[in-house]
Amino acid sequence: MSIAQRDLKKVTTNTIQEMKRKGEKISMLTAYDFTLAKMVDSAGIDVILVGDSASNVMAGHQTTLPITLDEMIYHASSVVRAATRSLVVVDMPFGTYQGNSKEALSSAIRIMKESGGHSVKLEGGEEILESVKRIISAGIPVMGHLGLIPQSIYKFGTFTVRAKEEEEADQLRKDAKLLEAAGCFAIVLEKIPAKLAKEIAELVNIPVIGIGAGGDVDGQVLVLHDMLGMTHKFNPRFLRRYLNLYEDITGAIHQYIDDVKSSDFPNEKEQY
Ligand code: KIV
DSSP states (O other): HHHHHHHTTTOOOHHHHHHHTTTTTTTEEOOOOOHHHHHHHHOOOOOEEHHHTTHHHHHHHOTTTTTTHHHHHHHHHHHHHSSSEEEEEEOTTTTSSSSSSHHHHHHHHHHHHHOOSEEEEEEGGGGGHHHHHHHTTTOEEEHHHHEEEOOOOHHOSOOOOOSSSSSHHHHHHHHHHHHHHHSEEEEEEOOOOOHHHHHHHOOOOOEEESSSSSSSSEEEEEHHHTTTTTSOOHHHHHHHOOOOHHHHHHHHHHHHHHHHHTTTTOOOOOOO
């Protein structure tokens, strides 16, 4: 099948599971608004994540904790309007699923109904399993997220690599198996040793998508604004920058200011 033919097909949770079976890598990027989501979708990305990293990237918070369910629904509905092909996964924000599986289900239902997203993502393993099962039992696909889970940053106290010690690595293996058994369609592994990520990708039959987890997993995810170089003070080792838009955009804005101040803009052709 040619790429052009395949591109016409909508990506579903089944598609990415099939990709794992065939050994085809899964591409995933974040998006939080219509305009960038349109570009990401048209470029042919497999999965768009409406990440709660919107809390940092769009709202300027220090952590992902403050973003609300209403705000996530706003971002997700903008992305869904742009996505004609990609599978849209929406992060469930902090405080909407931990501890109470009934509340978790209501939050997930609001995301699906009000944004039109195709699935949700939750951070954690054994401790949130009841919520995961309840959401899946309502027919909502769930992506898991293990390793460095930013909603637990105050528990970790640091953004350094997780599961370097055997005890935490063992819990991670156990959590991955539990999420698979609960019916998750995929798992994100964030910032863990590449060797452990490879082992987990082999241990479970569902796709494992890495960020800072090495190349021997089933796919990769990055925050769009980081890989485009729109953010510039965040430089983890795992980040590959494909553009330096921070400099390009501020350069263009400097030029605009100069043109306005010098009365170069607008010129005769730029007026009525
Ligand atoms: O919120 C987010 O952007 C994420 C990715 C880093 C996986 O969860």
